[in-house]
Amino acid sequence: MAFNIKVNGNTQSVDVDGDTPLLWVLRDVLGMTGTKFGCGMALCGACTVHVDGVATRSCITAIESIGSSAITTIEAVGATAAGAKIQKAWLDREVVQCGYCQSGQIMSASALLASNPHPTDSDIDDAMSGNICRCGTYVRIREAIRQAAQSTGQGG
């Protein structure tokens, strides 16, 4: 059946089964490939998007559960204050390697920063441990989140 979903500020109409995960609607129906497939079971975080600002694993989020909630993806997270800071810190700290998991990492980190401008290391562990990076960029992810949090403190 048809669903109207709000993605990055635009309302889109898609005709799929109600139990179709949001991930595939984004990637295959709407052609927004920035959000990645990693496991299909919410074990790796590669598919993370924001649903009303909350970091959400799109691979297990049925399209019928979204209703009028606002979805934000990696393609538009840079338009949010926290997302822009996180993306800048990611570039400054040279976080990425293969880069495949980084959309999800950035979505988790920017949701963390938006809700908690000054996360402790333990807050970072809690928010980020659901996101696997096979290239092992964790050291730099932590540094980048700390840097972005500092720029928050300076009102940047």
Add this chain to the structure above:
Amino acid sequence: MIRNHVVSRASNTSLSRRRLLQAGTAAGGGLILSVFLPFPNHRSQAAAEDGFAPNAFVRIGSDGQVVLTMPYVEMGQGTYTSIPMLIAEELEVNPQQVRLEHAPPNEKLYANPLLGVQATGNSNAIRGAWKPLREAGATARIILVAAAAARWSVDPASCRAQDGEVVHPPTGRRLKYGELATEAAKMPVPAGVTLKAPADFKLIGTPAKRLDAPAKVNGTAVYGIDARPPGVKIATLAQSPVFGGRVKSVDDAAAKAVKGVRQIVRLDDAVAVVADHMGAAKKGLAALKIEWDDGPHANLVTADVARELERATLGSGAVAQSIGDADKAMASAATKIEATYQVPFLAHATMEPMNCTVHMRWDACEIWIGSQAVARVQAMAAKAAGLPPEKVIVHNHLVGGGFGRRLEADGAVRAVEIAKHVDGPVKVVWTREEDIQHDMYRPYWFDRISAGLNEQGRPVAWKNRFAGSSVIARWLPPGFKDGLDPDSTEGAIDLVYDLPNFHVEFVRAEPLGIPTAFWRSVGPSHNVFVTESFIDELAAAAKQDAVAYRRALLDKSPRARAVLDLAAEKAGWGQALPKGSGRGVSLQSAFGSYQAYVAEVEVSKQGTVRVRRVVCAVDCGTVVNPDTVEAQIQSGIMFGATAALYGEISLKSGRVEQSNFDTYQVLRMNEAPAIDVHIVKSAEPPGGMGETGTSAIVPAIANAIFAATGKRLRKMPIDAGVLKQAA
């Protein structure tokens, strides 16, 4: 954005000089200069046939854009940043001006000088490119200067190249490279070029920003799985859960009823569901009722494989290295120490699951993939498609994790088999479960090792016989000779230690019922664990400090001794740690680089191991991009620590027991150790860095556990049950 830097190019482009010049003209922006690239070890037939032919690595357009046709792929190791630095250094341009194109499949033109085939692996991108690409940059610079000098009627020696321009300081005249490209194309190419002395490097050795980073943080980077040719359908698949099994029957009625499912493709040993999107394809797959004929390996368990390998180490093998007389020295040794070691099968579990998009037409086949070995993809896909290789067009993409998995073309072959039954393009995407259960695995290895010590505890004899799969024998058959290949033995022979009586044998023993492949850090992934654990055992048997014991054997290896000293100093070796904690050291010479690691671990009463900190000292020769070197060490450590703590693929009833990241665990943020990297300054040629950390960290962790608990772990992964303290 990556799209500005990396353009996928079809493989059917002729690479002759004339064609490139024409293509440059046709592209509209002016003429393209193609540069003769002297390539040591280069067996270019094109060069031989035309006498004075370019091989199309570097082009400079009339807009001044420098285009490098890239023989290596980016899979996270930073190649797309460090390779342009080599050209830019000698060409006197900003590396940002160098645009990269994936090389189309062409073994003759793009073979990696060290591998002899077109592939990115064995940590050799920088090692292979180090000289030829600097020479290409220097050659281009010299003929651009010559073109400017000719136009001004001045002596080329009075001109200088800088920032993408040729300047004539006496008159202040200057011309941009783009303005000179057309004339430069007609200039004679110098026979030999002089490269910069290391002291004159402006870029090499400085941290450079990754060119691929912006696209990877804003979601625009395009991996193989992101390919979307018009009209593409999405397929996912179930392959025989037992290797070598076949499809007996399929009931697809329920699957066909799923909204969005278009077609079910039944192959001999797999079934695919083709749909409008992956959600429908997965739902369709779940609705299939497949009966399998499990075939000859239906009862296989891992213990069968281990037993076969153990038995193989009791016979004799091919002698990989023999120094002195190990048997004689062993017989007269004061103490004899024997041990066996085992490492398990491992999956690659790249974050981007296996995938391949194929459009089969009656007379041609087009492929979209992220591959470490595009020529292999082309050749094997052509065979599967029943077409000559030149009718198979391969578009290469960014690789969402390689680690050796994407040196294989099994995924492309499978996608072609499916695409033959589908009208229009189809993207075949492996579920994570299929990806893990139908990987080609890091081989299981079994080692039987022994040493004899003299009265002072110094090793006077060393014997090692190990058995396992030779990946080279399958992947690059000419590389396997007289029972040996250079990969299986790396890290087991040519040790840095002074061992006067030394004998190492390799027994090739291919496991039945499970395919093997290269896995990050390849041969050393097992050999360094064994040798560095065993040397630690010898130190303990001699009741000597693990660092001092190694150091006394390093008179002939000053580079190894320097990294060992540095790591020990920076780690505070010898300083007390709390009870339950320990420090372990490893020393490695592999891939042309030397490293010493000190790991600090904490072992709980329940036996769980936490790696707290790793201190690394590295001598990788000349450093091209120090930021990448540090990143690769951090990366290799996480990858190796994951293997040590969790990594195991096991078989039961012929089936891989692990399936997703719950049963095949990966180190996470909350478990990541702190990592200190110290790089030794060196003028030696660059060594490889993409894999070294993975092999070096495993014995450092195992040795640290020994220091913390007194328990020697000779089998990976770490078994918490063994380390658990009695209540």
